[in-house]
Amino acid sequence: MRILLVEDDELLADGIRTSLSLKSNAVDWVESGEDALHAVKVGLFDIIILDLGLPGIDGLTVLRKLRAEGNQTPILILSARDRIQDRVQGLDSGADDYLLKPFDVSELLARLRALTRRSIGQRQPEISLNDIRILPHSYQVFKAETEIKLSRREYAILHELASHRGRVLSREQLEDLIYGWSDEVSSNTMEVHIHNLRKKLGNQLIKTVRGLGYTIESGQ
Known part of the structure; x- marks a missing residue:
């Protein structure tokens, strides 16, 4: 949080x-x-x-x-x-x-x-993205019937992108969500979190919009 x-x-x-x-x-x-x-x-x-x-x-x-x-x-x-x-x-x-x-x-x-x-x-009891389910009340994520363990920050990024499907969120917007003002954030930190999410949930879930940020397409 x-x-x-x-x-x-x-x-x-x-x-x-x-x-x-x-x-x-x-x-x-x-x-x-x-x-x-x-x-x-x-x-x-x-x-x-x-x-x-x-x-x-x-x-x-x-x-x-x-x-x-x-x-x-x-x-x-x-x-x-x-x-x-x-x-x-x-x-x-x-x-x-x-x-x-x-x-x-x-x-x-x-x-x-x-x-x-x-x-x-x-606000949102459950979010479905094809075979992925996000349960906000318990901070759980399932792919098919298997629970996928995410870090707090990975979960926060996924939840924010999934809650705004079809909208491109910049790296700065996502960093504001998961880091406090006093936290030191390296230049490639967000790329590492996105890479980990793709590895755990599939490469096609989160799209990179070059020069703008990241999105989950509205059709999912």
Whole structure:
């Protein structure tokens, strides 16, 4: 998953980012509401973890702005505000979950998994590409009846291309999906991922459009 973490406590943010990265997530961290709104405009995220007590634009305002603009990215609020009214206000403003500080990292991870299953399941229960089936709710891929093991990044690339069949996605667009801002990406990394997918799923599945990017044709 690519996660946007909006938290002004540097120590807490560093701990969350480290824990999530160890679970193969790409985590981008910003410290203010203004930076959060900008990040959402320039990047695609699977989940947003949002603190409420932010400098400048507070978290609740960020939440309301995103929902007013039609952004449906799952949002998990992190907050020390433990009054019932605060939790009700956050959920009624469009948050998908509300986790009180302090919290255990294992609970944060479990809630993120639940949000991801819920959002993916609502959007797309299964994708079929001829003899290939993609099951977003469980992150599984089958070729005929055989499960094909993909890395997290291979799966993310396949899912994105399959979800936009007939559309050409550039290398930069796919890199934005699977890498955080702080990750170092070598020039041939995407080519390696595509090569591995073709090796596992067949050479004809993903087409290269020279000078533009990659696509899965709409007829599949």
